[in-house]
Amino acid sequence: MTRRIVRTGIQLSVFSVFLFIIIVFLDNRYRVLPNAIHSHLPAHHPGFVVTDLTVVTCSSLNPFSKCTVDGPDWHRINKDLYLGKGYVSSAYLVVKRKPEDDLSAHEEVVTDLRIGRLQPSSVDPTAKDERWESRPAGIWVKLSTKRHAADMVTGVDVLFGADAVDPRSNWQVQDLSLFLDADRDSAEPRLTVRRGPALKVEKPVPRIRKDGKFKIMQAADLHLATGLGKCRHALPEGQPCEADPRTLDFIARMIEEEKPDFVVLTGDQVNGDTAPDAQTAIFKYSEMFARHRIPYAGIFGNHDDEGNLNRAESMAVMDGLPFSMSTAGPEDVEGVGNYYVEILGRGSTSHSALTLYLLDTHSYSPDENHYHGYDWLKPSQIDWFRTTAQSLRRKHKEYTHIHMDLAFIHIPLPEYRNPDGLSHVGNWTEPPTAPAYNSNFKDALLDENVLLVSCGHDHVNDYCLPSLGRDKKPALWMCYGGGAGFGGYGGYYGYHRRVRFFEMDMNEARITTWKRLEWAETEAALKQRVDEQIVVDGGRVVTGM
Structure with a gap:
């Protein structure tokens, strides 16, 4: 009788430990933990970050020419940088981006981007000790393994013209256009860059003024x-x-x-x-x-x-x-x-x-x-x-x-x-x-x-x-x-x-x-x-x- 009680007690103890492990696992997986426990995680909701970018060109005379870069993380911005006026050539911006959670510990990300003929460190004393790499069309990218939420480049887009502006939050149009041998009558391409996470846009709530008008x-x-x-x-x-x-x-x-x-x-x-x-x-x-x-x-x-x-x-x-x-309105209504x-x-x-x-x-x-x-x-x-x-x-x-x-x-x-x-x-x-x-x-x-x-x-x-x-x-x-x-x-x-x-x-x-x-x-x-x-x-x- 005593042996049965001991054996049953041991079984209950093993079961209790097993149940405790399951509870802790589920708790860690689904519960919002205190800030002290989360201190090693990023201080923002992780999303995609840019790890590289380049400009690729292709010719309509060459059937084997393609304006793409091989690899699963490369995404083309589908805007011909020549706006269709490049005679036989087309050019596209191609951006490499990855989910932040998928980055390895020492993998580099783009933390800055500039346009110019000279390396930024040669014209900007504050950039002297920074690592810049050249890309086509006058693009310079700064790569770093240091990941600060506000500094990481998380989006790059293309706009056109000297009067190009970007209304989106935390996006900024570059001062100089890309260096391309384009038609002078064409609106020059400009890069616009987002730093930090994409921000949610809240719809305004218009209201009658206090004077009733x-x-x-x-x-x-x-x-x-x-x-x-x-x-x-x-x-x-x-x-x-x-x-x-x-x-x-x-x-x-x-x-x-x-x-x-x-x-x-x-x-x-x-x-x-x-x-x-x-x-x-x-x-x-x-x-x-x-x-x-x-x-x-x-x-x-x-x-x-x-x-x-x-x-x-x-x-x-x-x-x-x-x-x-x-807004678009109902899908089942024409227009x-x-x-x-x-x-x-x-x-x-x-x-x-x-x-x-x-x-x-x-x-x-x-x-x-x-x-x-x-x-x-x-x-x-x-x-x-x-x-x-x-x-x-x-x-x-x-x-x-x-x-x-x-x-x-x-x-x-x-x-x-x-x-x-x-x-x-x-x-x-x-x-x-x-x-x-x-x-x-x-x-x-x-x-x-x-x-x-x-x-x-x-x-x-x-x-x-x-x-x-x-x-x-x-x-x-x-x-x-x-x-x-x-x-x-x-x-x-x-x-x-x-x-x-x-x-x-x-x-x-x-x-x-x-x-x-x-x-x-x-x-x-x-x-x-x-x-x-x-x-x-x-x-x-x-x-x-």
């Missing part, structure tokens, strides 16, 4: 390029003009003078035929908004996807940028960029005061034989809009004031041709290039109590036109933003680039709109609000006619 700037048809761009129809004539710097200077001045709370980009931000690298063009406006810390949302026009990125790829870039509220933005009431309320609907009007007619010209909003989009508006209605009633809805598109609706024969306010300089087919989106806007819709596309139209509801009373305003960018057509008949503003006064449920000019004969005219009018008062469309 909210101002939106609509910037239509920026037509930005890869590189400085060439001005079209710039006024005054005969003066030097670089399209993109002048366009961006104009938008920045409007932000500083008008102090809008939100920016809506209504398409053709990118000038497809002059933007072989659309990412560079997108980064220009997004860096400006990030610098001014202003939230913005964008939709596409008919030129945005004529460069190297399609709509989905462009939206993926836009969606991940600071202060951007742009890319059908979504809405809620503007919350003032203070700390979670209730929406304004809803902005943004929809993709596509590009060119899918049926030229029957409907010449441009595309139209599709049934799936209109159904999505109706369903969304109706699903939000009950929640919007919880707002303590009158909730208001606005919509933004790129291509105008057929009703912009003014079938009701009503008076308009502003410039009607060219025939509205609305689609020939009417999918009746205007009826959906009326049914869901949207008070105003504004578009871009026709650069030298900037009018606002009332439209009648089913009771034959004005029930919807249809406006144009007016062309803002110098990379697109404009400027004839004395028309100057401009942007449109909408100011919402939620105390009165009032919407006032006006335009501002890029250039005028006098300083007083340049500061003037053009065609200022109240379009909504007490939550209802008013015409003042």
Whole structure:
């Protein structure tokens, strides 16, 4: 009996030890341990780090030539550094990167990167004792086994042009372009480098100001390029003009003078035929908004996807940028960029005061034989809009004031041709290039109590036109933003680039709109609000006619 008890006790002891080992193993694997135990681990979440990079070239005349580097850790940045203008040659940046957890104890990583003809240690006394290695195209990399989270290079990308900027957190564009024998008319390639871990981008939360007001700037048809761009129809004539710097200077001045709370980009931000690298063009406006810390949302026009990125790829870039509220929208709805933005009431309320609907009007007619010209909003989009508006209605009633809805598109609706024969306010300089087919989106806007819709596309139209509801009373305003960018057509008949503003006064449920000019004969005219009018008062469309 005693032996059985002893034997059982030994078995229990062995089992207890075994169970204890399992518990400790699982605890160490899954439990967050105290900082003292974690002190030997990196002080950040480990990710990919760059261990090397180079530039490879290939020739279209040599079938065995390839612009790649063999090896599992090498990744090519798929942008021809010559932008397709290298005659028979192409060149690509190839980056070697590995997960930080996979690095051996003494494996080197890239801790700095510079561009120049001379070794950095020969021109920078602070770099005298550092180890630099040369790579093609004037690249110098500093390699080290010392791994500090803030110093390690974790990403390298390529942008183009002397005006290239990078809005992404902890990314920086190199001062000098790569040394390549490129076409002088091409935008020179520049490297942009990220140090430290990739940072998560939080979406902003736009809100009505303390005074109960909210101002939106609509910037239509920026037509930005890869590189400085060439001005079209710039006024005054005969003066030097670089399209993109002048366009961006104009938008920045409007932000500083008008102090809008939100920016809506209504398409053709990118000038497809002059933007072989659309990412560079997108980064220009997004860096400006990030610098001014202003939230913005964008939709596409008919030129945005004529460069190297399609709509989905462009939206993926836009969606991940600071202060951007742009998003692709539901996958089962036609187009890319059908979504809405809620503007919350003032203070700390979670209730929406304004809803902005943004929809993709596509590009060119899918049926030229029957409907010449441009595309139209599709049934799936209109159904999505109706369903969304109706699903939000009950929640919007919880707002303590009158909730208001606005919509933004790129291509105008057929009703912009003014079938009701009503008076308009502003410039009607060219025939509205609305689609020939009417999918009746205007009826959906009326049914869901949207008070105003504004578009871009026709650069030298900037009018606002009332439209009648089913009771034959004005029930919807249809406006144009007016062309803002110098990379697109404009400027004839004395028309100057401009942007449109909408100011919402939620105390009165009032919407006032006006335009501002890029250039005028006098300083007083340049500061003037053009065609200022109240379009909504007490939550209802008013015409003042």
